[in-house]
Amino acid sequence: MIHARPVSGRYRRLRLGANAILIGILLGIPWVRIGGEPLVLLDIPARQFHIAGLVIFPQELIYLWMILALLALSLFFFTALAGRLWCGWACPQTVFTDVFAIIGRFVQGWKGHRAPRKIAAWRVALTHVLWIAVSVVVGFHLVGYFVSPYELLPQLLAGETPPTRLGFLTVMATLSYLDFGFVKQTFCRTLCPYARFQGVLMDADSLVIGYDTKRGEPRGKKGRAEGDCVDCGLCVQVCPTGIDIRDGLQLECIACTQCVDACDGVMERLGRKRGLVDYRSLVSLEGRRPVEYLRPRVLAYGVLLLLTAGAFVVTLSQREPMGLHVAHNRDALSTRAADGRLGNAFTLRIENRARSERRFSIALEAEGPPFELVAGVNPVTIDATSAVESRVFVLAPPDTAPAEALREIAFVLSPVDAPDHRVVRRMRFLPGGASIVP
Ligand code: SF4
Ligand code: SF4
Structure with a gap:
């Protein structure tokens, strides 16, 4: 089979x-x-x-x-x-x-x-x-x-x-x-x-597939036992996980309801009421009270769900239409050029999250020595919902003392058509093999 x-x-x-x-x-x-x-x-x-x-x-x-x-x-x-x-x-x-x-x-x-x-x-x-x-x-x-x-x-x-x-x-x-x-x-x-x-997510009021023991037991062939279960075994034969739901709620039960249909068919043929095996709460199967849907646990999960959905919508509405990720190039943390200038190499990942092509410019903001930004392409044009990586250098004048060069510098990304809109990422300029401070 x-x-x-x-x-x-x-x-x-x-x-x-x-x-x-x-x-x-x-x-x-x-x-x-x-x-x-x-x-x-x-x-x-x-x-x-x-x-x-x-x-x-x-x-x-x-x-x-x-x-x-x-x-x-x-x-x-x-x-x-x-x-x-x-x-x-x-x-x-x-x-x-x-x-x-x-x-x-x-x-x-x-x-x-x-x-x-x-x-x-x-x-x-x-x-x-x-x-x-x-x-x-x-x-x-x-x-x-x-x-x-x-x-x-x-x-x-x-x-x-x-x-x-x-x-x-x-x-x-x-x-x-x-x-x-x-x-x-x-x-x-x-x-x-x-x-x-x-x-752990369920309680006695959660809907489960269950067997009405009070009604079904004692089980036995029709006319030979008082309970409604005629022990035909059909509920076990149709179960894809091979369990007997009459043994009680089990981890293996996937709530596929096959046993409910099977038992309902048997009850109908015997002229008895459906629902000996049913999709109800445990307390309802035990006859203690009807199914109760609005319970503290359900309401708590519902409120949490609504709050998370609300937080998601708010976070989304404040989403930046562009992104900038900056990383030091570890193979050239700090170098000194032939003319004596100190240099740091960075890789910029620029994201255009808009649905149309846009141009972005990169600028550098820093206090102290007059740092210079050297980029191959600036401004850069990026396709809709795409990202590009760009390698840039930041140079400090040759006469800059290392202690003076160790400073925070800021990369500023802004769309060419909306220069007031800025994304700023701060990094540390390293004057000579110092560790990276993000
Ligand atoms: S299908 Fe119904 S009657 Fe048949 S064994 Fe299962 S519970 Fe009993
Ligand atoms: S609901 Fe499906 S898995 Fe659970 S006992 Fe019935 S037939 Fe088996």
């Missing part, structure tokens, strides 16, 4: 719809452009992260951290409210494992819920061919988050893909094939860190 026994029911239908939407989103995101900019592109070689029209440079990792904090808080909020909703309904691991199971059952000729007694070799081979094809598509789109698919696809079709990209694609496709086809929910049971800490 490949994967768990299939099930039908109201949650299954909802999940299939949700899965289709999520697959569309996951595979669609790398293709989406907003005003010519990718919706999401983590361009590591160019050291730029494109997220929802925002271009984040390495010096601005605060934005990336804030986005990650927002995602983490959203996970906390929804876990407190609805348990492991992410695991069972939205995690790509669950979604694509389900796609592989559907392909397997379709190709291998399952009749309803039953696996065929004998599966022809060609059916098994075709299953793996289709799994590999899907893995290549998934791998391509995962790479598409790092390399634009508009660039990658023509390269693949022309057979001109650089070896690193081809290797990356091969690794992602192979991992997808092995993970969704063979590892499956073992990953959730043994490797997933979220499964380990989600318990």
Whole structure:
């Protein structure tokens, strides 16, 4: 048997719809452009992260951290409210494992819920061919988050893909094939860190998949036991992680609701009320009180989420449209020129975060000896959402005593068309092999 026994029911239908939407989103995101900019592109070689029209440079990792904090808080909020909703309904691991199971059952000729007694070799081979094809598509789109698919696809079709990209694609496709086809929910049971800490995010009022013990026990065949559970074992057979939900809440349960649908089907056939296995809070399953959604924990996560979102918007609204990063050239910290002048070499990384080409000028501000800035190109023209590196020298007059030259100097970046707008970076001029003071 490949994967768990299939099930039908109201949650299954909802999940299939949700899965289709999520697959569309996951595979669609790398293709989406907003005003010519990718919706999401983590361009590591160019050291730029494109997220929802925002271009984040390495010096601005605060934005990336804030986005990650927002995602983490959203996970906390929804876990407190609805348990492991992410695991069972939205995690790509669950979604694509389900796609592989559907392909397997379709190709291998399952009749309803039953696996065929004998599966022809060609059916098994075709299953793996289709799994590999899907893995290549998934791998391509995962790479598409790092390399634009508009660039990658023509390269693949022309057979001109650089070896690193081809290797990356091969690794992602192979991992997808092995993970969704063979590892499956073992990953959730043994490797997933979220499964380990989600318990601390939940309380007795969080929604979970649970078994109504009072109603179900004592279990036994119809007419032979008082409880509603007829011990048919269907809830165990459909469970992708292979657990028995009647044993209580377990770490392995990914809240996929397959056992709810399976048990509801049994109850309907027996003419009994649905919900022996249900998606409810533990206190509600124990009959202590109805499900309570607005609780201090949920409200606390919700407020934190809103505050972080507000801080993100405020920080974003104050974002500089340009950036300047200055570093001493360590191979020539301090040199003396032939004419006796003291010199320091610096590398400037100038970022144009605007959506249009701009010209920037670099100036030097310093007290003490008349320092001179020597730059190959100044002003410098930079393409939209791009960065350039420029090597410059700062020179002090020949008669400057080292003690006098050891001073703070300031590099000032300003757009040529808006000279009042300035970004200032302070450095220390080193008169002779002294350590760098940032
Ligand atoms: S599916 Fe329902 S009736 Fe059957 S064993 Fe599970 S809990 Fe009992
Ligand atoms: S116990 Fe039910 S909800 Fe949990 S993983 Fe198994 S089938 Fe899914």
